[in-house]
Amino acid sequence: MKHIKLIMEYDGTNYQGWQTQRSGLTLHDFVCKAIAGITGENIKLTGASRTDAGVHALGQVAVFGTNTKLSSDTIKRALNARLPRDIRILEAEESGADFHPRYQAVKKSYFYLIEKTQKQSVFFHRYAWGIPVTLDLSGMSSAAALLEGKHNFAAFRGAGCGAKTTVRTIHSVTLAGYDSIDFMTARIRGDFIKIRIEANAFLRHMVRNIVGTLTEVGKGKIRPEQVEDILASCDRNMAGPTAPAKGLFLEKIFYEDAC
16 A cells, blocks of 8 residues: 655635535545545545634645555546645655654644725635724734743633643744735735744644734734733633634645755
8 A cells, every 4th residue: 555645725615624524515525535536445534734614725735545556646637637626736745654744743834814904805805804993013913922932822722622732832923914915917905914823733723813812902902911811811711702714824734854
């Protein structure tokens, strides 16, 4: 048996997340069905990150074992011919039998897009959280800096999280403002904020809960220094709301040999 490592991108709008469900409407289910149609096998597909319903990915990593004699490149082309247009295999290659995309990941990066506007561009309503008020980017950045390092992030854990520990290490949180975003060779004007978070691992809804808290700081409802108290409380009720899934992108999974 050989093992095939996939790197894929997807628009998560139409799916109930990565992890398989009875509905069959998850990214995992669609990819497994496509693989089965090519190899004739019921395979086990393991992903690096269990993205939630509506969350997008630019670099999801997954692996499966197969007895097929087809080459990795042939599998890639066959999968892209079978998968819906909002799921795309970027790379396919053979990996070692001991490779585990989740357990061997040393860090992951996500970013979140906010559009500050009362009339959101039609081209971004699927991919950015429209907030119709002014946000204090400086205050948000000050609050974000307090999240860096090794902390107990229980206050930012979503309901139903099954993690054995809520301690995580955030390597960096960066916020940047943009007055335009290039799209389809055109430049769309607006008022955007990109929040990028890189950490060794994440809890369920952790990024979205952090983003929701930072937006409350931006609105002046939470003082930047209060983030320290929120962390220390380990109380989800102390933090801000959960940001919508549509603005969240899994950017990249990092491994020891490619950091």
